[in-house]
Amino acid sequence: MHPKARTPPSPTSPRSISLASLSFLTVLSLKLLSMLLYHALGPVLNRSLPSHLAAEGPSLLGVDHVLRVPVPRPGKGGRDRGGDRDELGDDSLFMTLLVKKALPPAGEGGEWQGEGGGGSKGGVVREERGKGNLPPLLFLLHGFPDDPSTFHAQVLPFARAGFDVLLPVMPGYEPSTALLPSSSYSLPSLATMLEDVIAWAQSPALARALCGGKAEGGKGEEGQQGGGLEEGEIGEEECRNPLPRDVHLFGHDWGAVLAYILAQKGSREKVRVTSVVTVAVPHEAARGFLTHPRQFLNSWYMLFIQLPFLPEFWFRAGGRFWGLHQLWRGWSPGYTLPPSHLASLHATFSEPGVLMSSMQYYRDNVPGMLLEILKARLGWGGSGTEGEGERKEASVVAAPTLALSGLNDGCIDPVLYDAAMGLPTDGMRVDHTLFPAGVRVMKLEGGGHFLHREKAEEVNDLAVAWFKKHSKMG
Numbered sequence: 001m002h003p004k005a006r007t008p009p010s011p012t013s014p015r016s017i018s019l020a021s022l023s024f025l026t027v028l029s030l031k032l033l034s035m036l037l038y039h040a041l042g043p044v045l046n047r048s049l050p051s052h053l054a055a056e057g058p059s060l061l062g063v064d065h066v067l068r069v070p071v072p073r074p075g076k077g078g079r080d081r082g083g084d085r086d087e088l089g090d091d092s093l094f095m096t097l098l099v100k101k102a103l104p105p106a107g108e109g110g111e112w113q114g115e116g117g118g119g120s121k122g123g124v125v126r127e128e129r130g131k132g133n134l135p136p137l138l139f140l141l142h143g144f145p146d147d148p149s150t151f152h153a154q155v156l157p158f159a160r161a162g163f164d165v166l167l168p169v170m171p172g173y174e175p176s177t178a179l180l181p182s183s184s185y186s187l188p189s190l191a192t193m194l195e196d197v198i199a200w201a202q203s204p205a206l207a208r209a210l211c212g213g214k215a216e217g218g219k220g221e222e223g224q225q226g227g228g229l230e231e232g233e234i235g236e237e238e239c240r241n242p243l244p245r246d247v248h249l250f251g252h253d254w255g256a257v258l259a260y261i262l263a264q265k266g267s268r269e270k271v272r273v274t275s276v277v278t279v280a281v282p283h284e285a286a287r288g289f290l291t292h293p294r295q296f297l298n299s300w301y302m303l304f305i306q307l308p309f310l311p312e313f314w315f316r317a318g319g320r321f322w323g324l325h326q327l328w329r330g331w332s333p334g335y336t337l338p339p340s341h342l343a344s345l346h347a348t349f350s351e352p353g354v355l356m357s358s359m360q361y362y363r364d365n366v367p368g369m370l371l372e373i374l375k376a377r378l379g380w381g382g383s384g385t386e387g388e389g390e391r392k393e394a395s396v397v398a399a400p401t402l403a404l405s406g407l408n409d410g411c412i413d414p415v416l417y418d419a420a421m422g423l424p425t426d427g428m429r430v431d432h433t434l435f436p437a438g439v440r441v442m443k444l445e446g447g448g449h450f451l452h453r454e455k456a457e458e459v460n461d462l463a464v465a466w467f468k469k470h471s472k473m474g
Contacts, residue, residue: 052347060340062100074181095174097166097197100155102163141259142253174348263398263401280449284434312355400470403417421439
């Protein structure tokens with residue numbers, strides 16, 4: 001007798017699609033319930049309140065200026081690269097922007113100046129342009145569950161390396177941008193708001209704010225500006241006619257995801273990113289879920305957050321933020337939050353609407369991600385189709401990118417970098433289809449998801465070297 005031949009399971013058998021399809025249907029149904037609660041709370045929020053960091057930022061992070069930058073409401077467009085507040089209308093939102101001006105290195109005095117002004121200090125060398133040279137801009141973009149205080153160990157080293165360091169309070173992480181209408185925290189909407197802040201910073205408005213003059217669109221409600229022009233600071237000519245500056249991005253978690261998007265080829269009209277450093281999240285991370293299903297276990301919280309009300313209760317359980325502590329412990333095993341950072345996080349997520357809005361990032365974006373995974377699992381829209389080619393083209397990151405991961409990351413498995421980005425550990429590729437300008441992946445020992453805090457000195461050195469290598473700095 002011949003053994004009965006086994007028929008291989010079809011690509012669409014229940015066994016092959018059960019996990020992804022069940023997850024998607026569950027998320028879809030629960031999303032409707034969460035939307036009802038979300039819209040019920042939105043109208044009662046006092047949107048004039050800035051983040052608590054508007055008052056505590058100078059002492060906590062050592063920043064020089066706290067600015068309130070107007071941005072358009074999602075779906076209403078924005079300013080052009082040099083636009084003013086008036087173009088945005090009276091109903092624009094206000095984002096808090098913390099600024100630390102570039103410094104000479106420790107032990108040296110003087111001001112930063114271009115080669116045309118007699119050279120530069122601190123190893124910073126700029127293209128000779130004569131008057132109008134200002135330091136490059138470096139934006140630090142935070143993720144969840146976090147706030148700008150997470151970059152305490154980066155602000156001063158980056159400023160001493162010759163950058164004007166800017167820390168936006170991400171949309172939804174302060175009452176003035178919390179509980180916006182549905183889909184306002186989708187990745188395209190978030191990228192548009194951040195793009196507008198970057199465009200404002202590249203315009204003369206930021207230079208005038210740092211000089212103590214009137215910042216067009218840079219003060220806003222209860223905003224703060226720097227004092228008058230002091231000896232050794234930016235000159236009057238630089239204030240009036242600043243030249244375009246390089247823009248570098250340093251992003252962690254959701255900030256990393258948005259850094260990739262802001263640097264994508266052809267997708268951003270107002271700004272051009274010079275280089276990118278990301279921490280903890282690979283580009284196109286969802287692709288890694290297909291080959292490493294165990295990431296679904298690490299990402300249990302993404303599905304849990306789709307529930308209405310319960311995730312917020314769990315996160316703040318007993319008023320002691322039990323859920324927040326659990327996420328940090330699980331994602332960076334063995335790391336203990338410093339008291340100052342912990343106090344800042346408690347204050348941030350206690351502000352009206354912030355906790356629900358920070359979770360809305362997942363509610364606005366995860367269902368679509370699961371749908372893409374399901375479609376790929378079913379083989380819909382194969383790699384040879386025109387639609388797939390257009391999707392890949394839209395995902396191309398045009399800026400040189402350094403992607404850092406901690407080998408102990410309990411949130412995003414480091415193996416996802418191999419699956420999603422197609423690169424080995426510490427690999428350097430200049431011909432990668434998604435990174436034509438070059439990409440390098442480095443996985444560091446002894447660090448978890450919050451690598452920039454756990455291995456701050458190593459991360460800072462790698463980031464500064466990358467930014468200098470890919471800008472007009474020596």
